[in-house]
Amino acid sequence: MIAEVIVDVAAHQTDRVFEYHIPDDLEVEIGSRVVVPFGRRKVQGFVVAVKKSSDFTGQLKDLLLVVDEMPPLTPELVALSSDLARQIFAYRISILKTMLPGVMRANYRKILLPNSPRAEQMPLFAGDPVDLANLEEPRLIKLVKQLLNKGEARIEYLVENKAKKKLVSVYYPLLSAADYQEIFLETRKTASQQRKLLADLAGDFAAYPKSREELTSLGISSATLKTAVSKKWLQEKDQEKYRRPTKPVAPSRPLDLNDEQAAALSRVSQDIKGRVSQTFLLEGVTGSGKTEVYLQAISQALALGRAALMLVPEISLTPQMVKQVQARFGQQVAVLHSALSEGERYDEWRRIRRGQAQVVVGARSAVFAPLDNLGLIIIDEEHEGSYKQDNNPRYHARDVAIWRSRYHHCPLILGSATPSLASRARAQKGVYQLLRLKKRAKSQPLPRVDLLDLKHVQFAGSQFDISCPLAEAIQKRLEKKEQVILLLNRRGFANFMLCRNCGFVLKCPNCDLSLTMHKDTCTMQCHYCGYQEAVPEICPNCRDRQIRFLGTGTQKVQEELAELFPQAKILRMDVDTTRRKGSYDKILTSFGQEEADILLGTQMIAKGLDFPNVTLVGVINADTGLWLPDYNASERTFELLTQVAGRAGRADKEGQVMIQTYNPDHYAIHLAQKQDYELFYAKEMQVRHAGDYPPYFYTVLVSVSAKNEQNAAREAFKIKRQLQRELRAPTIILGPAPATISRLKSQYYYQILVKYKREKHLNELLHQIQDQAQEVKKYGLTVEIDSEPERIM
DNA sequence: AGCACGCCGACT
DNA sequence: GTCGGCGTGCTC
Numbered sequence: 001m002i003a004e005v006i007v008d009v010a011a012h013q014t015d016r017v018f019e020y021h022i023p024d025d026l027e028v029e030i031g032s033r034v035v036v037p038f039g040r041r042k043v044q045g046f047v048v049a050v051k052k053s054s055d056f057t058g059q060l061k062d063l064l065l066v067v068d069e070m071p072p073l074t075p076e077l078v079a080l081s082s083d084l085a086r087q088i089f090a091y092r093i094s095i096l097k098t099m100l101p102g103v104m105r106a107n108y109r110k111i112l113l114p115n116s117p118r119a120e121q122m123p124l125f126a127g128d129p130v131d132l133a134n135l136e137e138p139r140l141i142k143l144v145k146q147l148l149n150k151g152e153a154r155i156e157y158l159v160e161n162k163a164k165k166k167l168v169s170v171y172y173p174l175l176s177a178a179d180y181q182e183i184f185l186e187t188r189k190t191a192s193q194q195r196k197l198l199a200d201l202a203g204d205f206a207a208y209p210k211s212r213e214e215l216t217s218l219g220i221s222s223a224t225l226k227t228a229v230s231k232k233w234l235q236e237k238d239q240e241k242y243r244r245p246t247k248p249v250a251p252s253r254p255l256d257l258n259d260e261q262a263a264a265l266s267r268v269s270q271d272i273k274g275r276v277s278q279t280f281l282l283e284g285v286t287g288s289g290k291t292e293v294y295l296q297a298i299s300q301a302l303a304l305g306r307a308a309l310m311l312v313p314e315i316s317l318t319p320q321m322v323k324q325v326q327a328r329f330g331q332q333v334a335v336l337h338s339a340l341s342e343g344e345r346y347d348e349w350r351r352i353r354r355g356q357a358q359v360v361v362g363a364r365s366a367v368f369a370p371l372d373n374l375g376l377i378i379i380d381e382e383h384e385g386s387y388k389q390d391n392n393p394r395y396h397a398r399d400v401a402i403w404r405s406r407y408h409h410c411p412l413i414l415g416s417a418t419p420s421l422a423s424r425a426r427a428q429k430g431v432y433q434l435l436r437l438k439k440r441a442k443s444q445p446l447p448r449v450d451l452l453d454l455k456h457v458q459f460a461g462s463q464f465d466i467s468c469p470l471a472e473a474i475q476k477r478l479e480k481k482e483q484v485i486l487l488l489n490r491r492g493f494a495n496f497m498l499c500r501n502c503g504f505v506l507k508c509p510n511c512d513l514s515l516t517m518h519k520d521t522c523t524m525q526c527h528y529c530g531y532q533e534a535v536p537e538i539c540p541n542c543r544d545r546q547i548r549f550l551g552t553g554t555q556k557v558q559e560e561l562a563e564l565f566p567q568a569k570i571l572r573m574d575v576d577t578t579r580r581k582g583s584y585d586k587i588l589t590s591f592g593q594e595e596a597d598i599l600l601g602t603q604m605i606a607k608g609l610d611f612p613n614v615t616l617v618g619v620i621n622a623d624t625g626l627w628l629p630d631y632n633a634s635e636r637t638f639e640l641l642t643q644v645a646g647r648a649g650r651a652d653k654e655g656q657v658m659i660q661t662y663n664p665d666h667y668a669i670h671l672a673q674k675q676d677y678e679l680f681y682a683k684e685m686q687v688r689h690a691g692d693y694p695p696y697f698y699t700v701l702v703s704v705s706a707k708n709e710q711n712a713a714r715e716a717f718k719i720k721r722q723l724q725r726e727l728r729a730p731t732i733i734l735g736p737a738p739a740t741i742s743r744l745k746s747q748y749y750y751q752i753l754v755k756y757k758r759e760k761h762l763n764e765l766l767h768q769i770q771d772q773a774q775e776v777k778k779y780g781l782t783v784e785i786d787s788e789p790e791r792i793m
Numbered sequence: 794a795g796c797a798c799g800c801c802g803a804c805t
Numbered sequence: 806g807t808c809g810g811c812g813t814g815c816t817c
Binding site: 002004005007009013014017018019020021036037038039040041043054056058059060061142145 | 808814815816817
């Protein structure tokens with residue numbers, strides 16, 4: 001038999017199947033993870049087909065090893081990887097690797113082994129095997145080369161599997177309860193440890209086998225267990241134990257639904273039962289009880305013996321959210337997100353693969369969860385940009401979910417208070433079925449939202465970040481012992497350094513961006529490539545002392561708050577304060593327990609948080625994202641403001657929202673004030689229509705990058721000409737133009753945007769362009785294609 | 794990608 | 806002579 005294998009070499013020329021002969025002693029299935037010889041080396045690969053004969057004219061090599069006892073990929077995922085690779089211009093192997101937990105990525109090592117008696121005696125081979133990757137000393141490198149040339153040493157290529165299972169010792173009784181009782185009586189009284197074990201064996205026989213952990217907690221030492229094993233009382237076996245990221249929680253019961261919720265649920269459940277692959281858009285204001293609809297729909301799928309998958313943005317995958325699902329479905333739930341350790345992730349994933357978890361809750365990549373009997377897929381907060389991966393492979397979880405819903409003939413629910421324009425438009429056209437929840441479940445009033453026009457307002461502090469009305473409102477809440485959330489979409493202290501003498505702005509040496517000043521670490525940082533340097537005291541250009549740090553970041557606002565409200569406790573939450581594992585959780589827990597009065601953060605505080613004592617939400621500057629050169633800047637701003645406004649007054653206390661802005665008349669901002677999604681949708685659709693933007697047009701972004709700016713530009717123009725030759729109106733080709741950040745990590749970027757309605761051969765043409773680009777890659781050029789980009793910058 | 798082969802210039 | 810630079814071609 002012959003296996004078709006996709007090898008773990010992410011390159012254009014290797015992005016196809018390679019065939020291998022399957023030795024008789026190996027059991028290979030579609031989806032098996034294998035190790036194969038590839039040229040001189042060995043690499044990991046995935047079997048995508050098994051067949052009887054091959055057209056290959058050369059000599060087929062043998063598969064070396066099947067890594068896992070159960071193929072990690074299902075036939076569905078193998079098929080999906082092929083379709084997706086074509087759709088998003090990614091290597092198939094990159095997609096296969098993103099489908100699996102990180103520990104299933106192989107580790108490759110090259111070690112040096114002696115090949116002659118003389119070499120064996122050398123001190124080089126005295127210790128551990130020589131790893132050629134960490135060979136640094138020039139003297140040794142030379143020696144190794146000589147040995148290899150003379151054939152006195154050879155290289156061994158290793159493929160290591162990082163996936164490790166946690167094993168625990170479990171003790172099985174070898175005798176009967178009566179036997180143990182008898183031995184107990186015969187054992188001398190001074191052997192109290194052994195007697196304790198025997199007593200437990202006799203008295204609690206039915207509970208065996210017991211794990212070492214259980215027995216130790218009974219006060220039985222491992223030495224005693226060793227004795228028991230040697231006396232043939234017990235047998236020790238290694239048993240796999242799942243590393244569980246969550247603790248059991250108290251169960252919850254389904255809540256009563258209002259009529260809107262009930263109607264939505266019954267519509268979805270009809271298609272769960274009927275096995276219809278229908279996409280629903282569940283549009284429901286904050287607090288309208290979408291989650292309860294999800295949970296009851298999941299119950300319906302489970303009742304039919306089918307599994308359910310629920311995607312949540314990483315940021316709102318808080319313990320609160322996970323607990324809700326667990327409370328309803330208990331041990332059947334598996335959780336997949338980035339806060340898990342590698343081991344926990346692997347074990348949760350295996351529980352799913354083995355059919356031991358029927359409900360999966362996870363972030364973007366969980367859309368590939370190996371559930372093989374899906375009855376329902378849910379994407380909560382479907383408008384979230386994070387569902388699209390912004391590096392390769394650039395897949396959108398929504399598109400993958402639609403593919404899977406078709407494969408499994410099951411419904412897909414997209415839920416949001418502020419649906420993406422694309423989804424809302426599809427619902428309008430009837431492609432998706434629109435379900436609306438207009439009432440808040442607990443019928444609280446929506447919070448009052450005020451706009452503060454920064455052009456005509458007095459500032460309270462010395463930094464001109466917080467206006468007097470906002471400061472007064474904060475003061476009032478502090479006096480009432482209520483809590484405040486403040487949003488500022490920019491971290492750091494000041495976002496650029498300007499010299500007042502010569503006008504010099506300190507920029508990143510690798511990127512076309514100003515460096516942000518971080519006061520706590522006294523560094524100037526590039527938020528794109530991570531470059532850092534010390535904060536200058538004099539202008540690096542003219543050596544003048546008159547340097548200023550302008551712009552506002554969370555650190556500066558925190559200082560100003562401390563100055564205005566010296567008695568208040570302030571928590572800051574941004575990438576800088578949440579870098580360490582668990583710190584995100586710690587800050588939220590601390591704020592939830594009312595250990596602080598003000599939570600100041602970037603957009604990570606806007607989503608999903610539910611703190612009943614928060615009665616004021618302030619937005620320091622609503623305009624930070626408004627004028628970005630992206631067609632969806634207004635949509636992003638409206639979403640962010642609406643979401644953050646939803647954080648105020650979620651319990652019985654009345655909430656208030658204050659938005660500081662220089663653009664109170666901009667529709668994205670005043671419609672967010674009114675929290676009128678439908679009006680925003682109508683207005684934004686007009687704007688998109690006028691600008692020939694999505695959802696009226698599809699978009700593809702072709703970006704060309706190179707170390708040398710001319711090379712990038714030249715190639716970009718060449719691609720443009722090719723596109724122009726093949727594509728016809730109404731297709732619009734924009735650019736090439738330097739990207740908004742024209743240089744990033746020392747690479748110059750040029751971009752072409754293609755907007756089209758129907759171009760049957762576009763996909764094929766773009767693949768052709770990608771192939772040609774591969775040929776010019778020698779000159780250091782990279783061509784990347786992003787279908788439906790989230791950012792065109 | 795990464796490894797080898799092959800061809801040229803500069804050293805022990 | 807040989808070491809090492811990188812251009813080119815291949816991996817079932």
